[in-house]
Each structure stands twice: as C-alpha cells, then as structure tokens.
Amino acid sequence: MTHNDTDHDKHRVAHEHAEHGEHAGHDHSSHVAQFRRLFWVMLVLSLPTAFFSAMFASILGYARPDFPGVDWISPVLGTIIFLWGGKPFLTGAVSELRARRPGMMLLIDMAIVVGFVASLGASVGVFDHQLDFWWELALLIVIMLLGHWIEMRSLAQTSSALDSLAALLPDEAERLVGDSVEIVSPDELAVDDLVIVRPGARVPADGMIEEGTADVDESMVTGESVPISRAPGDRVVAGTVATDTALRVRVTAIGDDTALAGIWKLVSDAQNSTSRAQRLADKAAALLFWFALSAAVITALVWVLIGQPDAAVIRTVTVLVIACPHALGLAIPLVVSIATERAARGGVLVRDRLALESMRTVDAVVFDKTGTLTRGEPALSDVSPVEGVSADDLLALAAAAESDSEHPLARAIVREAELRGVAVRRAEDFRSEPALGVTASVDGMEIRVGGPAMLRDAGVEPLTAVGPWSDEGAIVLHVVRDGQVIGALKLADDVREESEIAIKKLHFRDIRVVMMTGDAQAVADAVANQLGIDEVHAGVLPENKASTIAELQKQGRCVAMVGDGVNDAPALAQADVGLAIGAGTDVAIGSAGVILASDDPRSVLSVIDLSHATYRKMTQNLWWAAGYNLISVPLAAGVLAPIGFVLPVAVGALLMSASTVVVALNAQLLRRLDLSPESR
Template identity: 70%
Template structure:
C-alpha cells in the first residue's frame, strides 16, 4: 500500500469522510477483517454511513454551486450575460463559495495536511492547493485587492462538486463489494450451545474457547472450526469447497465454521477460534483484495505527485518570467491561474469510475477478486482452466430423471416430495 493510502487511513481514523474515497474506505475493511467472526458484519456497518455522508455532501454542494457559478462575475463574462446591478448580487458567490470551501473542501484539506505530514504529495494536496489558491484569490478579487481576472468562485465550486462526485462513486462501489464480507460474516450463527456439565448454555460464538464442546442441531451451522466428538451428519460444505453435494462427517472428523449439519445433530470440540479459523482466512483474503490498489490507481497516485511538483515549478517559472518582463501584476494573475488549473479534474473522476465499474460488475457476477492487479490482467486471458473435484455444478441439485422399476413416474415423484417436505437436507 502506498504512502498515499496510509495518509488516507490516518484521515479516516480521525473521523474525516473525504479523501480519495476508495483508499479512505480501506480502513473500514481492515476493521471488518479484525472483527473476524462477529456476526452481521459489525466490522463494516459504518461503510454505508460513509457513502450516505458523501452522497449528502455532494448534493448539498451541487445545490450551493448553482448560485455560486450563476452569480460569478467571471462566469457571466465568460458566457456573455449581465448580472443585476444590486450590491447583494456581488456577495452571493463569495459567501456561498466560502461555505463550499469550508464545508465541502474539508475532506480535501484534511487529506492535504496528511499528505504534507507524510511527505507524500498526491491527489489530495493538488486539490487542496487548487481550492485554497482559488478561494484566497477569489476573495482578493471580490474585495478589489487583486485583479478581477482572479475571480475563481465558479471554478472553486465546480472543482469541489466534481471531486466529491468521484469520491462518492468510488465509495459506493466499494460499499457494494463489502457485501462479500457481509455474506461471509452471516455464515456464522448468532448463538452457540456450549456443553457445561450435563447441560448446554447459549453463548455468542465470540465467547467460545479452544477445547469447548458445542452442540450442533440438525440444520444448524458450526460456530467455529472443530472436531466431531459425538454423532455423525451430512455436512453442507459448499461455502468452503463450492461443492453442493453433502459430505459425511463422524467422530474424529474436522468441521469448519459456517458449514451446516443438514440431517442430524453433532457434538463438536472447538479447535480454532477467531482469526485462526478457515472463515477468518477467507475474510482476510477478501479484505486484502479490497485494500489492494489497482495499477490504474498507482499510476494516478504517481501522476498526482508528479503533477504537484510540475504545477509548483510552472508557477514559479511563470512568476519569474512575467516579473522579469516588467509586468508584476500579470505575474500574480498567471501564477495563481497556473496553480488553480493544475488540479486534475479528469484524474479525480476517471479513476473512481474505472474502479466502480470493475468492482460492481465482479460483485454482481459473484466473482471474488483476490487482487485488483489480477483483475486488470484478466483482459488478456483467453483460456480458463478449472481445478474442481468431481464436476462443475450450478450449486443447486435438481431432479433430472426418474426411472421407476414399476409404476407411474409422476406418482413416485409426488410420494418422494411428500416424504421430504419437512426435511432440512439440501437434496430434499
């Protein structure tokens, strides 16, 4: 993970909701992984909240941006329309623009501070630099202290709105892929029945310890990895193997957390809990996949860092050249303009869109991506080899043929269905 990612983690820890949203979201995924086997996805319950906050912030800023842009003198001059002569008109853009800078710009500004502290300039510093220079220059122009060409209220408003849109899109896509972690966490039961003496006590799976013996009832899920000490059952282990056919487990056999005893009860001695279980290992893989940055993101991070230094260098050269020419006023105007337009609008929006499309399509197709770099390289794949025990299946057993020794096939099917109506067995 790059230094830029770590800066995002620190800001997320500080309770801020802005950033290059995909990276900011990773901190929550890490928490989900650490939550291990807490049922219900508690580790990433706040993920949707972050998406909601980004969505609300974007729409509020978009509404504020309309009057800021419409009443901006520079924008009116650009499109060639006249603003009313009233004094209050001239203060609409500065006042609402200040609200946008302080409120909508906070995520970028806090991110810029973190990047400065970590000495890793990137996208946040570029955005923070652009909106800060635009804000100060625009106030200077509005107050008559600087040239009127430095009135950038409309640019400030659009920049904040566009960047918030990009971050919201990426956060939303990552929140949707988090459903993979939700599904894994939901495989654990809410309660476990621990044997204590001659009775059973209901406890949370998180309270189990290695050596405890638990009762698994017919149709119940195993709360933690263990070894069967009494009984036998047909176990549905499709969540681990992908194989829909049940496997018989009896005394001494190992069972995995999240698998289902389909037809009879078991007593299981716990051999692994928390992060040592197979399910926790799968969750860790999912978390690492979502934390991994794609090559496109890495290129964007490097491009943003290079662009930051390029923008500063270009601004300094601009200031020196125009001052040497003998036009210090123009030097200020053009130097500030360079710093404002250096912010990569397209870069801030394109990468989140790419990540969003890729992760959403993969999630909809039920594909678990271990590494985003692998996802990018899949475009060159022309052959797929399946390493599968038995045959490839749909995961849902079906009756494909009935061959009665004597009698009517439909009557036989009706009798079989009647006998299996109340059964928990997957083949029923």
C-alpha cells in the same frame, strides 16, 4: 439417505468478527455520505456564486442585477464553498504532503487555494479584476465533489465476507452437563465440552463425534458436493451441518483455533494485502502536480524578468487554476460508474474497481468445480439393470423407494424418473438408515437403495459391470429387490453445458484454465477430461486453495478465481481478481471483487470484455484530461506571447469545462457494450 432442511433464524455474528467488519465498512460508507451531502449543498451555493459573479456575467454576456451589496454575494458564498466544500481536499492535501506523495488532492488543493486567494484579492482591490475566479472556484469544487462522490460510491464495500463467515456459527449450542442440557452461546464453550448437534443444525465448534452417525454437509468448508457420512471417532468442524440425525460431539477446538477462524484470517489477510494498489489517476495527478508547479514557477520568473510583475501574477495564478483538471477528477470515476452500472444490467456486479481494472491482464482463470463448472447437485447420469429388468423398471422402483427421502441423491433419482416420464409407484413402510440407504415396500416387494454399506448389510455383491463408474469418481447406488441386486444407478455432479464453451473461449484468448476442488482426484479428473481443463488440483483444503493461487502468482501470472463456497473465500480474496457466482454463499460474494449474478461460466468472458473496454475509456479520458493541461498550461503561461497570443483566463476556464464534457460523453459510449453471456 434422508436429508432434513431446516430454516435457521439469522445467525449471531461473533463479536470480534463483526467488530472488524463494521470498522472496515464504516470508512467507505461515511465517505460516500460525506461527498454526496457536500456535493448537493455546494451545488446549490454555487449557482448564485456564479450568477452574481461579474467575471462570469461578462463571459456569458448577460446583465448582472445591480443592487447594494451585489458585489459581495460571490465572495461570501465563494468563501463558504472554499472552507466547507473544499475541506476534504484541504485535509487530503495535508495527508499527501505528510506522506510526501503528491497526488490528486494536492493538485486540487493548489488550484482552489490559489483561486480563493486570487479571487479574494481581486474582490478587495489588491489584485487585478481578471483574477476574479469565484465562479471558477465554485465550479471546480462542485465538479471535484461529484467526482469523488462517484468514486467513493464505486469503491464502497463492507467486510461482508468476514461477517458471513462468523454467521456460519449457530446462535446457540446445546451443552451436556451431567444428565441435563443447557443452552449456551458458542463463545462460552470450552475444550472437552460435550454438545448435541440436532438434525439440520450447525456444529458450534470443532470437535470429534462421540455418539451418532450422520451425513454431514461440509460443502461450505471442504467443497464436497454431497454430504459425507460421519461416525464416532470422526472429526467435524464448526459451521458444518448434520443433515439427518443427531450427534454428540466432544469439543476439541474453540475460537481462533477452529477451522472456520482459520478461513476467516486467510480472507482478512488476503483482502488487506490486495487493497494497496495505486490508482492510475493518482499517478497522472502526481505528474501533473509537478508539471503545474514547475510551469507556475517558470511563468512567474519569466514575466518578472521581462519587467511585467502585474502580468506575472495574472499568468501564474491562471496557470495554477487551469492546471487543476476538472476532467481528470471525473475521468476515472465516471468511467467506473457507467461501467459498473452497465455491468449490473448485464448480470455482473462490480464491488471493487481495482478488480475490474485487473481483469484485462488475467492470464490464468481458476475455477472451483462444485457449483461453478458443475451445478453443485448430483444428477442421475446412467442406469445399469441386470438381465430381465428394463432400465425404466429399475428407475421406477428406485424412485418409488426414494420418493419420501429429502436427500440430494434421492431427489436426483426422482427428478430423473420424472424427466423420463417413468411412472413411479406408491411406496409403503419407508425407512431411512444413516450410512446404509433407504428401504421401502413397493407392490409388496422390499426395495432397498444404497451404497456399499447397504450391499454388505444385505449380503449381496456389487455389479462388476459398474466398476468403471467408481473409477471415475461417480456415486454408485445399487438397487436390491427382495434380497437380489437388480441394477445400479450412476450419479455425479452435473457439468454445465456452458462450461465447455467458456473454457474453449478462454483458451482462444491464451488464458490458462485451472480447476481446484475439495472433491476426490477421480471426480476432478473426470470433469477436467470432459471440459479440457489445463491443470487440476483435487482434494484441496481451504488454506491450500489460497496458497495454490499464491503459487500461480509467484509464477508471474495474473490470476482470476471463480467460486461460490466458503471454502473458496480465501482463494477469492487472494486472487488478483475474485469472481463469485451470485447464487453462491454470502462469504464467497463478500470475498470477491466481482459477483456474477448468473451461474453461467461464460460470464467470466463478459467481465474480461468489460475490463478491456473500461480500461480503454479510462486511458482515453486520462489522455484527454492530461493532454488538455499539457497544451493549455503553456498557453496560459504565455509561451506564445512573443507572437502576440496569450490564452485569456476566461477562455482557459471555459475550455477546461469543455474538456469535462468531452470526458463525460466519451464515458457514455460504454453503455453500448453487450455483456450477456449468450453474446460471448
């Protein structure tokens, strides 16, 4: 029952996995840097562009400085802003045209191109001076760069899940060649190689044990909450840890054939398949593009037909410039930025805003058991002494014998003795026997603690009174004193008190609760009955976890998965929303769209509330931004000209900026949302 924890140096990331992760993460990070740099440079250039603009000076009513060449400051700087700051939008628009899918980029591009041509024409005297839009062009590009910078920052994420999976492989493997041992990279191993796995080290490749017996920590692959005893003839998989004794393992699979590589592929496939959702703002932008284009064509035709070609140019240009919504460019990114910032302060880290948007529609939440609904570590839950022995005496003797062991079960026994205030006596001659248990001398008595194998070795029978414990899937350890059984201890994965509250509140919201675990059926059923879970899947392998999520999705459900282990990674990536417990593995965190810094399951409710609040703000802002356009474009086109009202160019531009302010203020209201688990 010994357990030796060793700290490893950082693991080498397998080349092909790391290369994939670096490639996937590079695009987003480079976009963030690009838009951040462009925003600040263009902001600096836009200030003199606006200040020296004759149109801007007349709108605000200040006297523009008068010196030779002053009229060309705005055109020169405006041209630089258009060609440099507008380049991402120009290239983005070309991509949308090639794909025949007009969206935000094409809408922005239409406005800045028209604004540039009109302003340049006004500056050289070809067009009316009313079409001097240099200040508006600069403001539009700066605001759109800010919006895209915020958006890219909220979207930026790396393939850390894939990197972390690869990092589960050890840096080195010890390969036996004849009587000598050579240190090689796991990549150099071949099928049928014999390797040594030291205590506390990770298995470098899938294989079969040829020599040695050890408790193997397989939690990162199977989800089992306690190490599993493995002996000659048993299979072990890459990335698992031999906790107590050395093993000799014959390699049976390498590279892409390993279980770890299979999980890696599942995570990669699921991530790619869930990244194609179309954004809400793009849909609105596409509709506004056709609306603006149609309005511009109709405006030009009508004003030409009534014999006012000069007015036709002014009105058409005004329509196209005003049609590009500053507010729409900020409506979604601002809300997401504030929501994610507010979430982070509440212990919820949003890595993928699509996941945040989807959370409001979730109607099934799938929980991993170990480390999520439970604490992921065994706890002593009951003590059954024989007649003539008190519970405290039994616990004191067991804790004394286990006090020198580092095994999770030993720590649980010693911890419970401390909590109960039981005096633990000093033990001597401590011995740990893999797969059997521990033996120690306490006050001259031989005390043994272990499972069924220890009882057989001691030649004694288990207590019949503790039979129901085994039926529940609990771990049962017997205590033997001088060859006689004096009692038994019940240990089980400790269920979180908050889990029951979270599940009740999910049921109140008509959300189905499902539990998936690699643990045995009896263990899973015991937890499910205690918490009132609707559906249980036990003994589930990683690939089956992902397929179980897929089955729920085929039933028409929007599924959220909550987990914390490597074995949860494919399911987290497959789910509509993956939520990783922050204390979990890097792989689980990297596979999830949302990370819960707290291990409190009630945090799931916080994410649902945040999703609803964020969606409300998004739709409110979109309606405001789009609504402004739906009203201002017809007015700019001159629909009320017959009754003597035509929206002035300057007024339309100022109202457009005011619309942006309204959107920004509305998004700020999200900061008032309380996301603490205790408030749920």
